[in-house]
Amino acid sequence: MTSPTPNHPPFPNSEMVRREDVMLQRIAAILGGGSPATGEIYIGDDAAVLSPSIASWLVSTDVAVAGVHLDLDLFTISDLGFKAVMSAASDIAAMGGSLRAIVVAVTAPPGTDLEELHRGIADAASELHAAVVGGDLSTGPHLQVAVTVLGEAPAGGALRRSGAQVGDTLMVTGALGRPAAGLRRRREGAEPADALVRAQSRPRARMASGVAAAAAAVSAAMDISDGLAIDLNRLADASSVGFEVDEIPIADGATRQEALSGGEDYELLIATSDVEAFRSQCRHADLPEPIVIGRVVAAGTRTASGQPLPPVGWLHEF
Amino acid sequence: MTSPTPNHPPFPNSEMVRREDVMLQRIAAILGGGSPATGEIYIGDDAAVLSPSIASWLVSTDVAVAGVHLDLDLFTISDLGFKAVMSAASDIAAMGGSLRAIVVAVTAPPGTDLEELHRGIADAASELHAAVVGGDLSTGPHLQVAVTVLGEAPAGGALRRSGAQVGDTLMVTGALGRPAAGLRRRREGAEPADALVRAQSRPRARMASGVAAAAAAVSAAMDISDGLAIDLNRLADASSVGFEVDEIPIADGATRQEALSGGEDYELLIATSDVEAFRSQCRHADLPEPIVIGRVVAAGTRTASGQPLPPVGWLHEF
Numbered sequence: 001m002t003s004p005t006p007n008h009p010p011f012p013n014s015e016m017v018r019r020e021d022v023m024l025q026r027i028a029a030i031l032g033g034g035s036p037a038t039g040e041i042y043i044g045d046d047a048a049v050l051s052p053s054i055a056s057w058l059v060s061t062d063v064a065v066a067g068v069h070l071d072l073d074l075f076t077i078s079d080l081g082f083k084a085v086m087s088a089a090s091d092i093a094a095m096g097g098s099l100r101a102i103v104v105a106v107t108a109p110p111g112t113d114l115e116e117l118h119r120g121i122a123d124a125a126s127e128l129h130a131a132v133v134g135g136d137l138s139t140g141p142h143l144q145v146a147v148t149v150l151g152e153a154p155a156g157g158a159l160r161r162s163g164a165q166v167g168d169t170l171m172v173t174g175a176l177g178r179p180a181a182g183l184r185r186r187r188e189g190a191e192p193a194d195a196l197v198r199a200q201s202r203p204r205a206r207m208a209s210g211v212a213a214a215a216a217a218v219s220a221a222m223d224i225s226d227g228l229a230i231d232l233n234r235l236a237d238a239s240s241v242g243f244e245v246d247e248i249p250i251a252d253g254a255t256r257q258e259a260l261s262g263g264e265d266y267e268l269l270i271a272t273s274d275v276e277a278f279r280s281q282c283r284h285a286d287l288p289e290p291i292v293i294g295r296v297v298a299a300g301t302r303t304a305s306g307q308p309l310p311p312v313g314w315l316h317e318f
Numbered sequence: 319m320t321s322p323t324p325n326h327p328p329f330p331n332s333e334m335v336r337r338e339d340v341m342l343q344r345i346a347a348i349l350g351g352g353s354p355a356t357g358e359i360y361i362g363d364d365a366a367v368l369s370p371s372i373a374s375w376l377v378s379t380d381v382a383v384a385g386v387h388l389d390l391d392l393f394t395i396s397d398l399g400f401k402a403v404m405s406a407a408s409d410i411a412a413m414g415g416s417l418r419a420i421v422v423a424v425t426a427p428p429g430t431d432l433e434e435l436h437r438g439i440a441d442a443a444s445e446l447h448a449a450v451v452g453g454d455l456s457t458g459p460h461l462q463v464a465v466t467v468l469g470e471a472p473a474g475g476a477l478r479r480s481g482a483q484v485g486d487t488l489m490v491t492g493a494l495g496r497p498a499a500g501l502r503r504r505r506e507g508a509e510p511a512d513a514l515v516r517a518q519s520r521p522r523a524r525m526a527s528g529v530a531a532a533a534a535a536v537s538a539a540m541d542i543s544d545g546l547a548i549d550l551n552r553l554a555d556a557s558s559v560g561f562e563v564d565e566i567p568i569a570d571g572a573t574r575q576e577a578l579s580g581g582e583d584y585e586l587l588i589a590t591s592d593v594e595a596f597r598s599q600c601r602h603a604d605l606p607e608p609i610v611i612g613r614v615v616a617a618g619t620r621t622a623s624g625q626p627l628p629p630v631g632w633l634h635e636f
Contacts, residue, residue, distance in 0.1 A: 057375065059451065061466055063423040065458035105381040105423075105464040133377065136464075140383035146423040146454075146464030148379055 081120030096214030097151035107140035154214035164239035164271035177254025180262025233311035399438030414532030415469035425458035472532035482557035482589035495572025498580020551629035563612035
C-alpha cells in the first residue's frame with residue numbers, strides 16, 4: 001500500500017496532461033462503450049442518460065474492498081471487479097428486478113492494473129447483459145470498487161423482505177456454502193479453476209430466479225449475501241414473523257457452518273404461499289429446482305432443526 | 319490507518335450480532351429515512367424503488383477519498399461526506415438535470431465516526447432537497463465515500479459537453495478559485511468558518527444554474543470540477559472545436575493559478591449562441607449574473623489572453 005496522495009498536489013504541468021483521461025479511454029474500450037441501442041455511454045459527459053422506457057427503477061449500491069471482500073493473495077484483481085458487479089446485481093435479483101445499467105467508482109493506488117480490474121467488471125456486465133454506463137476513477141491508498149446498479153422493477157411491484165406471512169413456505173434457489181468452501185479450498189492450495197474456488201471468485205447473481213419469483217408473486221424475497229442464518233433473521237425482522245427451518249441445504253464439498261454462515265452465496269431466500277407457482281416458474285425458465293427449507297411461523301420462534309438459529313454470519317464491525 | 323480486515327474473519331458469535339445493522343439504523347435516523355412521499359427508503363430492502371413519474375433519468379457516480387479529496391487534518395469527516403454528495407450532484411447540474419435521489423457506499427476503518435460522516439451527507443442532501451434512498455457500509459483500511467446520484471433530465475434533453483458550436487459565447491456561472499484559495503488559507507491557519515475555507519469544505523453544486531442553462535437551451539455545459547483550463551479543453555475535445563478566452567474571472571482572494579487550475583469550483587461552463595436567454599433565465603431564478611469569458615472558435619485554437627491554454631488542472635495519476 002502506498003501513502004495517500006496529498007490533497008491538491010502541485011499543479012500538474014502539461015507533460016502530465018490527460019493521463020487520467022487516457023486511462024478512462026482505455027477503460028471505455030474494455031467496457032464496450034455502453035449500450036449504443038439506448039444511447040447510454042460510459043464516458044464523455046458528466047452523467048449517463050438512461051432510456052425513459054421503464055416503469056419503475058430499482059437502485060442499489062455495493063462496495064468491494066481489496067483484502068476485505070477478496071484476498072488478492074489468493075484471487076485476481078479482475079475477480080474483485082467481477083465480484084463487485086455481481087454482488088450489486090444480486091440486490092436487483094433479490095427485488096425481482098431486471099438489471100438495466102451499472103455505474104462503477106474505482107479507487108486505486110498508483111500502479112494498479114486498472115485495465116485488468118475493468119476486464120473483470122466487463123466480464124460480469126457481459127454475463128448480466130447489462131451496460132456499464134458511467135464511472136469514476138480516483139487515486140487512493142487502497143483498492144476498492146463501488147458499484148451502483150439500476151434495474152427495472154417487476155410489473156407486479158418489487159419483491160420486499162417485509163412481505164412474509166405466517167404459513168408461507170421458505171425456499172432457497174440452491175444449496176449453500178460453495179463460496180465459503182471455495183475460499184477454504186483456495187487457502188489449502190486448490191487451483192483457481194476448481195469449481196468451488198470459482199464459486200468464490202466468479203459468483204453468479206440469480207437474476208433469472210428473481211424474475212421467476214416475481215412472476216410467481218412470492219410473498220417476500222432477499223439474497224443470501226451474509227449467510228442464511230443472519231439473512232433469515234433479517235427477513236423475520238422485516239416481516240415481523242418467525243421461522244422454522246427443517247433442513248439446511250448444504251452444497252457438496254461445503255460444511256454446515258459454511259452453508260449457514262459463510263455468506264456470498266447469492267442464492268435467493270423466498271417466502272411464498274404458493275410453492276407450485278414458484279416451482280413452475282423456475283422450470284419454465286430452465287432453473288434448478290428450488291429447495292424447501294421450512295416455513296414462516298408467528299414471531300417468537302426462530303429455529304433450525306428445533307434449535308434456536310441466531311443471526312450469525314458475515315458482519316462488518318465498526 | 320489500520321490493517322485490512324481479513325477476508326472472512328472467524329464466524330461471529332451471537333454477542334457480536336447485528337452491530338452492523340444497529341449502525342445502519344442509526345444512520346437511517348440521521349438521513350431522515352428517505353422520502354416518505356414517494357415511498358423511497360434508505361434501508362430495509364436490497365434496493366430502493368424509485369418513483370416512475372420521471373421522463374428520463376440521469377445517473378452519475380463519484381468517489382471522495384480521505385486524504386485525497388479532503389485532508390482530514392484540516393477538515394472534518396462531516397465535510398468529507400458533504401463534499402462527496404455535492405461533487406456527485408454537480409454532475410447532474412452539469413447536464414441541466416434535477417436531483418432526485420442519492421445512494422452512498424461508505425468504506426471505513428473500525429472506529430470511524432460514521433454518524434458524523436452521515437451528518438455531513440444528510441446536510442448536503444437536505445440543501446439539495448434530495449433523499450438518500452440507499453447505501454452500503456463496509457469495513458476497509460481507508461475511509462472513502464462513493465456517491466451515486468440520480469436525476470431527472472431536462473424536458474429538452476440533457477446538456478452535453480459535445481454541443482458547442484463555433485461562434486458560441488463561453489460563459490461561467492461565477493468567479494473561480496475560491497475552493498483552492500480556501501485550502502491555501504486553511505493551511506495557513508485560517509478558521510474553518512472563513513468564507514473561502516467554507517468554499518473548500520462546504521461547496522455548493524449549481525443545481526439552479528443547470529436548470530437555467532437547460533431552460534435557455536444552451537449548446538453545451540459541464541461543471542468545472544477539475545479546473546477551468548482542463549475542463550475547457552475537455553469541452554473543446556468533446557465538441558471538436560477551439561476556444562479563445564479573453565479573461566479568467568478570478569474570485570476575490572484567489573490567485574490566477576487557483577482560478578485556472580485549482581478545481582472543485584463546481585461553477586458551470588456554458589457555451590451558448592444566445593447569451594441573453596441564459597442571462598434572463600439566471601435573473602429569473604435569482605442567480606448571480608453569469609460571466610462571459612470568451613468564445614468558441616474552430617478547432618486548432620485554444621488560448622487565454624492570446625496565449626495557449628493547455629489542459630492543466632487537478633488530475634489523478636495512475
